[in-house]
Amino acid sequence: MEITQGTLAEAWQRTAAGHALLHGVGLPPVAFSDEALDECVERAEEAEDEGLCLLLDENGTVRGHYGAYREAFVTSDLEQVLYLIAEAAVRRRGGSVAEVADAMERIDPAWGRRFRSGGLDDTGTVEACGRDPLEGLAWIAGSWREQHPYTTLAFFRAAPGRTVDAERLALLYGADPAQVAAGTRLKDLKAVDSGRAHGDRQWESCCFGRAGGWTFLLYHDAPRRAFANKEAYTALGIEESVRLSATSAKAIYTFDYLRDGRRVDDDQGVLELIWYERGLAPYLRGGELDFLNRAVRRAELDHPEVTDTFELYFHALEKSLGLRLPRRDFTEGEVRAAYWAAKSS
Structure with a gap:
């Protein structure tokens, strides 16, 4: 009718x-x-x-x-x-x-x-979590809002059966080849950085690795020469990418999801992540991101004790897309890291 x-x-x-x-x-x-x-x-x-x-x-x-x-x-x-x-x-x-x-x-x-x-019908519900929501990805949500440890959290995934090489990705972004080859860890950067404190130089660094089926790369500002080798980037076989960016001075937080070369956004462009209202789906109902609406609702119902909506949102990203970051590796400084390579003369 x-x-x-x-x-x-x-x-x-x-x-x-x-x-x-x-x-x-x-x-x-x-x-x-x-x-x-x-x-x-x-x-x-x-x-x-x-x-x-x-x-x-x-x-x-x-x-x-x-x-x-x-x-x-x-x-x-x-x-x-x-x-x-x-x-x-x-x-x-x-x-x-x-x-x-x-x-x-x-x-x-x-x-x-x-x-x-959380959808427009009563099918396709997300299974109950049953564990600590701050272990997989949401542990970083609070500090990320304050631009720590990095303002950009980028994730990359290839077709089933393939993986995106974390070292090659970091090198294409501009990581120091010597540090990548040496297997440098975050704790190594902090230990050997004698000229300036790492707290000052961290804006020139990145961390990278794999977790939850995704390759991650965390950084503040990527060098302008990033992706200079387009053929090498294509050869990585990336089919999906998720980028979360924080600009705390302006209170701007964005979510950008690309799949098969196109942005998944219901024709809205890069989406600003805001403090959404509980019980109100953050994205268009029945739209391309409805899977995330469902995961957010499941997170709200599973974890009423979590009061930070960013933590709930990050947990929903983990449940719906499988995004994760190794908390222990970051805490103990074991995550792979490098500074951006010095500019050639």
């Missing part, structure tokens, strides 16, 4: 009337053009209300928006629209993510399962 203003209003009226938790909840503002949506969002912002606004296209597609810049979902499925309106209404009442899940289940058991899955 094509969604129209009438069918949407009637369907929501029936839904709200049929569930005690939705009594008195009206249909969110509905706009029929981008200009009208802007006015709707502007009125909401003036009222300090970032509630849901709907844009109904001529073809019956409904686009949900929170604020001026965040498109939350796009769907032509009326039942999904009703679910998303109900979810937004229940979330606005407050409570933990688990309490919202319980409330959605009281409205409809299928809706409760859907909310817990």
Whole structure:
């Protein structure tokens, strides 16, 4: 059934009337053009209300928006629209993510399962974690926000059955060939650096290795000559890459995921990682990054004791993509490291 203003209003009226938790909840503002949506969002912002606004296209597609810049979902499925309106209404009442899940289940058991899955249906749930969330990748989230130990965390993965050579990758970025060949570790840089403290020179260094099926390279600023040998870089066989970048002075944190030569981003470009609101999917529902929405929801439900949303997000990256960093190697200085090679004259 094509969604129209009438069918949407009637369907929501029936839904709200049929569930005690939705009594008195009206249909969110509905706009029929981008200009009208802007006015709707502007009125909401003036009222300090970032509630849901709907844009109904001529073809019956409904686009949900929170604020001026965040498109939350796009769907032509009326039942999904009703679910998303109900979810937004229940979330606005407050409570933990688990309490919202319980409330959605009281409205409809299928809706409760859907909310817990984090997706637009109740399938494809992520298995419960069952271990310390700060062991795999999330241990670095807090210090990374303060640009320590590195501002850029880059991960690379090849096709199944192949690996991205960590040494070759570091060399292509500009790591000192002598230190790479010598197997230099982070503790070695700190021990032999007599001219200046490593704390000053770390901006000229990188760490690299493999963990969780990915090759990682951590650094601050890569030399301009990085990737000078395009053929050698292609020969590494990289099919996926994830780059997390922090600029704490400006409070900008970005997430960039490339797969098969294209950015996975629902046509949004490099995505800024912000302190997302618990229970609210950080990315477009049903979009290319919906797998990460599901993993974030699972992390929220599995680890209510984790209060830092960056740690939850990093844990979701580990669960969904397998990203990891060896905490002990970093702590004990055993991770491979090198300074960038000196510029040739």
